Amino acid sequence: MAQVNFRVDDSIKERAxxxxxxxxxxxxxxxxxxxxKVANEKRIPFEVxxxxxxxxxxxxxxERRIADMKAGKKVHEHELIEAE
Structure with missing residues (x-):
């Protein structure tokens, strides 16, 4: 049996x-x-x-909105939230 070593962010490892x-x-x-699944299907088994x-x-x-805010322009909350 083979051993595989790889690095992953600590937070991701803990959550996983x-x-x-x-x-x-x-x-x-x-x-x-x-x-x-990758070996059998020869693909990543989820959308990437x-x-x-x-x-x-x-x-x-x-960045434009941040620049506007830093320049003192009034930015309304609804401009910062993207509605679907």
Missing amino acids: ESACTAMGLTMSSAINIFLT SVDPFYSEEHIAML
Whole structure:
């Protein structure tokens, strides 16, 4: 049996371990399930996408609003919250 080592943020590891425990799994078994799915299906078994919050457009808009606030322009709360 092979051993795989990798680094992960401490907070993510703690939250993942907690979720695995709640599901009755060890972290090792959860990672084995993931790798088995990748090996069998030859794909990541969930959607991988970019969070739109971090898009260049959105970051630029936030930077403009921050600059407006720093310049003393009144910014209304509803301008800061994106409604769906």
